[in-house]
Amino acid sequence: MSRIIRKLSNPMYIMIYATVGIFLAIYGAGAWAYGDRGFLTLRTFVNMFIDNAYYGISAVGMTMVLITGGIDLSVGAVASLTGMFIAYGTTILHIHPAVCIAFSLVVGVGLGLLMGWVIEYLNVPPFITTLTGMFLARGVCSLISRESINIQHSMIDSLAGWKIYFMHQVNGNWVKVKPIAFVNFNVILFLVMIVIGTFILQRTRFGRNIYAIGGNEQSARLMGLPVARTKILVYGFNGLCSVLAGLSYALYVKSGWNLSLQGAELDVITCAVIGGTLLTGGVGSMIGTLFGVLLKSIIPALITFNGHLLSWWGKIATGVLLLLFICIQGIVVSWSGRKRSA
C-alpha cells in the first residue's frame, strides 16, 4: 500500500492530478452555472475535442520536443503550409489530395529532421533554429498564394463529413443522442495520436531516451545513449504531427490560407505546459497534455455559454491559468528536490 502511495506521489503524477483537478473544478463550475443551458450535455463535451483537435495533434509532438528540453516554434507555420499544399494542389493544380498529403508529409518531416540536425550538429539553439523554420514555412506559404483557397475535392469532403454519432437505446431501437453528438475524423486522429504518443514515451527505448536527454543531456551522452539520433527523430516526429495538425485544420475549415494558425505554436506550448510538461525538460506526459488541451478549450466554451463576456477575456483567463500552473510546478519541483536531498 505504501509503495503505491509512494509511486503515485511522484512529482510527475502530481502535475497530472493538478491538471485533471483544475479541469474538473472548472467543468463543475461550468455545470453549476450553465448546467440548465446544456453545458453538461455530451455535445458540449465532444465539441471541445472537435474544435481543438488540431491543437491536440500538434501538442503530442510538442510535448516530446519539450521533454527533450527543446522547443519548436515552426508547428503553426508548417500546419498552415500543409493546408496550403492541400488547397492549392487539389483546387488549382487538380492533383489528388492523397498526393498532396504525402508531399506535405515529406516536406514537414524533412524540415523537422533538418532543424533537428542543425540543432544537434551546428549547436544552434532550438529557439532560433525553429524560428527560422517558422519564417521559412510561412514565407513559402505566402509565396504560393496570399488568398484563402477553398478545398474542393470529393475525398476531402467525405473525410471531413465522416462522423460517428453517439447512439443510445430507446425501447429497443438505437437512436441518436439528443442534442446530436458525434465524433469526426479529427477527434479520432487526435485520440490515436495521444495513444501512439503514450506508447512511444512509456513503452519504447526511444521514449526512455527522450526522458533521459531531458533529465540531463550530458549524462545521457556519457551513458552512451543515441542522443543525436533521438533528438533529430523527435523534431522529425514533431514535423509529422504538425503536418497531421495541418491536415486536421484543413478538414475543419476546408480551406488553405497563408496566415492561418498564426501564433498557434504558442497555444500548443501553452497546452503542453498546463498539461504538466516542464520546459526545462525531463518531465511531461501525454495524458497531461490531453487534459491541457481540454483545459484550454473549456475557457472559450464557458465564455460562449456566458454570452456577455468579450472573447478577449479568454486570452486573459488562459494567461492566468498558465501563471497558476507554473506556480504549482515551481512548488512541486522545489518540494520534490527538498525531499530528494533530505
Next chain:
Amino acid sequence: MKNSKILGAVMAEVLLLLVCLMIRPDFFSISYQPSTGMLYGNIIDILNRSSEITIIAMGMTLIIALGGTDLSVGALVAVAGAVALKLLRWDVLEYNTPGDYTVCNFFWVLVLPLVVCTLMGMFNGFLVAKGGMQPIIATLILMVCGRGVAQILTDGKQFTTGYAPFKVIGQGAFLWLPVPIIITVVVVAFMAWFTRKTAFGTFVEAVGINRSASRLSGINAAMIIFIAFAITGLLSGISGLIYSSRIMSNDSNNAGLNYEMDAILAVVIGGTSMTGGKFSLAGTVIGSILIRTIVTLVYYFGIVSEATMAFKALIIAVVIVLQSEPVRKYFAKRKGAAKS
C-alpha cells in the same frame, strides 16, 4: 576574435546594400523635401522603419545576455498603443471639437503608456528574478494576456486620432531626420552609456555567464534581472508609441505582431549568444538594420510582403550557420593550418 561575430553581420549588410545598388543605381540618393522638412531616401527609410525593432532589441540584448528571452514585447507594443489612444480618444468623445483632443495633459498621454509597459516589464522581471521561472514561460504569460488586456482597455475597438503633437512621434521631423531615428539614436546612446560606462553591463555579463558565481561574488543577480526586464518593458512602450503614432490609431491584434521574433533575431544576428554572457549593442543595431534591409530588398524584386519571411529565413539561416560554433571552429582550424 572579439568582433568576428559582428563582422559576419556587417559583411552580410554590406553585401545586401551592394545588391540593392546593382538593382537600383540611385539606391543611396537622398533628397530633401522642404514641405515636411525631412530628408528622403532608401537609407533613411531603412533606418526609420527599423527603429521600432532596434529600440526593443536594445532591451532584448540585455535579457538574452542574461540567458533569457522576452516573448511579451509584441503584446506590450499593443498595450502601449491601446493606452495612448484611449487617453486621446476620451477627449474626442467628450468635447468633439477639433483641436481640443485631450482632456488630460498630453504629457500623460506619453507617460502613462510607458508607465504601464514598465510595470508589465517589472511583472516579468519579478516572475523571473524572484519567482525563479524560466524567462520564456514567464513572458509567455503576458504574451498571451497582453493583447487581451489591450483589447479590454479599448473595448475591442480601433480608435483613430488626428492630434498633431502625437503625430510628431512617428511621422515628424527633427534636424531634417524622421523623429523615430532620433529617438532610436537617443535610446541606443543611453543604453551604450548605461551598459558600458556604469558597472551594469559587466554585471549583466557576469550573471549571464554564471548566475550563482556572480551572486557569490556579491552581485545582486535578482535585481539585475529585474532591472533588465523593466527596461525592456519601457523600451517596448516607446516602440509602441512610435508604432501607434505612425498609424495614428491602435491595433490590438496586429500592433507589434512578431516583434519579439524580429527583436530576438536582431540580437542573435548581432552576435549575442542565446546561452548568455557577452553581448554587443552595436551588433544588435546592425542586426536590426540587416533585417529591415532584407525586407526592402525583397520589395525591389516585387515580391508580396508576407513572402519576405522566406527570404528573411534564408539569409538569417546563412548568417546563423556561419556564426555557429562548429563552423567557426572549422574555419579557425583551416586558418591555423594555412599559417603553419
